[in-house]
Amino acid sequence: MAADPSTLVGRARLKHAVLVGAGRMGSAMARGWIQDLSAAGVGRLSVVERAPTEDVVEAADDKLIVLNPPAEPADILVLAIKPQNFGKAVEGLKAWITPETLIVSIMAGVTIARISAALGSEKVARAMPNTPGAIGMGATAFALSPACSDAESVATGKLLEPLGLVIGPLKEDQMDAVTAVSGSGPAYVFLLVEALAAAGRSAGLGEATANALARETVVGAGALLGNAAESPAELRKAVTSPGGTTAAALDVLMSAGGMPDLMRKAVDAAVRRGGELSREAEKKD
Secondary structure, eight states, rough: OOOOHHHHHHGGGGGGGEEEOOOOOHHHHHHHHOOOOOOGGGGGGEOOOSHHHHHHHHHHTTTTTTHHHHHOOSSSEOOOOOOOOHHHHHHHHGGGTTTEEEEEEEETOOOOHHHHHHHHHHOOEEEEEEGGGGOOOOEEEEEEOOTTOOOHHHHHHHHGGEEEEEEEEEEEEGGGHHHHIIIIIHHHHHHHHHHHHHHHHHOOOOOHHHHHHHHHHHHHHHHHHHHHHHHHHHHHHHHHHHTTTHHHHHHHHHHHHHHHHOOOHHHHHHHHHHHHHHHHHHHHH
C-alpha cells in the first residue's frame, strides 16, 4: 500500500534545510520557519547570506539557525537569490546538493530545466511568491519537476506556508501567468492607491488627506475582502447604489478601454516579458 505523503513529510522533520539568500522573501521564509521548524518539515535550518538582516543575525545568536556554515550536503536547498546572480552562484551551490536533495527555487523567471541542468539535480520545485509574503499575507504558487514525488510536493507546500496562501502544484507553463497576476500584482494595487490619491487631489483634497484616504481605503477594502464570504463582484455591488456616485464612477472604470481591459493588457504584457526574460537568460548559459 502506498504511503501517505503527510506521513512521509512527518518523517522528514529532522532534515537539514539550507536557505541561500535572505533578502525580503528569504528572511520572511526564515522568520516563518523559526516559529515552528517541525511544521515546515525542517529540523535544522542553515542560512547563507553575505548581508543578513538584523532578525536573521538575532536568530543565529539565539541558536535558532546556523548562519553561513561550511557547505555540506543538504536535504532541502531553498534558492532565494536574485535571478541575475544564479549563474555566478552555481558552482558554490553544488556543494550542498546530492541526488536526493530537493531544490526549491523562488527565483523569478528561472525555469526548472535551467536549474536542473545547472545544478545536476532532478528534484526541483519552482515557486513564485509576492512581497506581502514578508508579513505572512502573500500568495505563492509552485510547479514541480517530474522527478518530484507526492511527499516532496507536500514538503514544498509546507516550506512555502510561512509566506501565506500556497497553491500547487501547477504546470510550469502557468508560472509566467502566476508572476503576472500575483507576483507583480502588489505593484498594481500600489499604483491604484497612487492614482486614487492623485484623483482626490484633483478633486480638491489636500495632499495629506487624499493620500491617507486612498491608502486606508485600499487597506480596509483588502481586509474586508479577506474576511468576507462574498466574492469581489458581490462586495462591489453591495457598495454600488443604482444611480449613485459609485455607479457613476464605475461606469467610467468599467467602460470599453477601462480597468478590465487595461488589466488584461497589463497581465498579457507581463506574461510576454516573463517568457522573454527566461529565454534571454537561457541563451546566456
